[in-house]
Amino acid sequence: MNKQEMIYQVVSAIPHGMVCSYGEVAKRAGLPGYARYVGHTMKNLPKGSRIPWHRVVNSQGKISFPFGSDSFIKQQEALRSEGILVNKGKVSMTKYFWRL
Template identity: 45%
Template sequence: MPNFDLQIYAVLAQIPQGKVTTYGDVAKMAGYPRHARHVGKLLGTLPKDSRLPWFRVVNAKGMISLTGSRFTRQRELLLDDGVEVKENGAISMRRYRWDGEPA
């Protein structure tokens, strides 16, 4: 497994319950600034039974990027996690954004 993957997984594992972060923030925290798209692609390859909180990662606008049933699944997981998500997938980054600091 490439080092990039391991670094991204390590950051993902740290995102606290009830918080979200962006693809770009995950990349930056992992030591790969400007690799947000790579983070998105990697998250898309996680096994369905992965215990990593992939659903706590949203786009730079603070919105869910997925569509269809995947959008619905991510929104439901975030709601269950305690994050308010509007019908269109928008999240208050001011309230819920995780900056990488330990919880």
């Protein structure tokens, strides 16, 4: 399995209504220190992918897209549709972080 497939596998396992950070996805994929690579991989998902990319946020629980951008709004709406409270582009990692 290549790096991208390992990342896809971890992100696909994030439960509905939960989030994970880029760094934690990298760690769980066996790629510690590859948080930016996880972001790059999520940004370049194959067209029509069903991988729940919107469940990945930065380590502070913030949406990483520029505030108010189309991508920011799309991610915020997707998170809210799963019952995740998003306030000013941030989610509570205490409440919504995916723990194993």
